[in-house]
Amino acid sequence: MSFDRSMARCSFCGRYSSDVRRMIAGPGAAYICDECLQLCNDILHDPAPFSPQALELASRPPVVVAAPQPLTPQERSAHTGAQSPVRTITIELEQKQQGMTLILHQLQYYQEFFELQYLWIRPPFNAGFAFVPRIIFFVKDNTGVQWTGDRGGMILARPDLASGPNNAVYQGTARFRPLPSPETRTLTIRAADPLGQFETPPSQPWQFEITL
Structure with a gap:
């Protein structure tokens, strides 16, 4: 067989x-x-x-x-059909807070889901830190439909993109399903560092507005 x-x-x-x-x-x-x-x-x-x-x-x-x-x-x-995106939207939006930068690069539409590609630039984690937490994403469109990233998301360390020892760069994707409806005109994307609640003061979520 x-x-x-x-x-x-x-x-x-x-x-x-x-x-x-x-x-x-x-x-x-x-x-x-x-x-x-x-x-x-x-x-x-x-x-x-x-x-x-x-x-x-x-x-x-x-x-x-x-x-x-x-x-x-x-x-x-x-x-x-899922091997390559059927539509790619270049975003290139950037926000900074508390020494970290989040860059939203692209939205890629596939047949049954869409993915958000991003870069996360932040101070290096302390020596011995056991894991790199994935950023939590929450998406809402102008019709009121909401998404959270599913298990298809991933994050990879990119030391080749770091500008020096004082920052670390992570390249990530967040996957959402189902696809937005034809009535969707804008997406509000909120992103949170799950460790941010332990900072002093606690970090606030990033928020981006995207017009499709």
């Missing part, structure tokens, strides 16, 4: 092969994508025993990977 290997998921980040440039197959149902492989390579070449990259990788929730199953014709068509 033949299987559709495009349904393989990276054992480190959970993304499907259609969401990455390259996927390397291991024994059984183990896979690793090119970005996670590069991250592992960076960790191996970092002399620090507990580098931020190593802590970020170790703190990720486990990815349950099952052996690929054969697809029905309807599933195959739906998955193929």
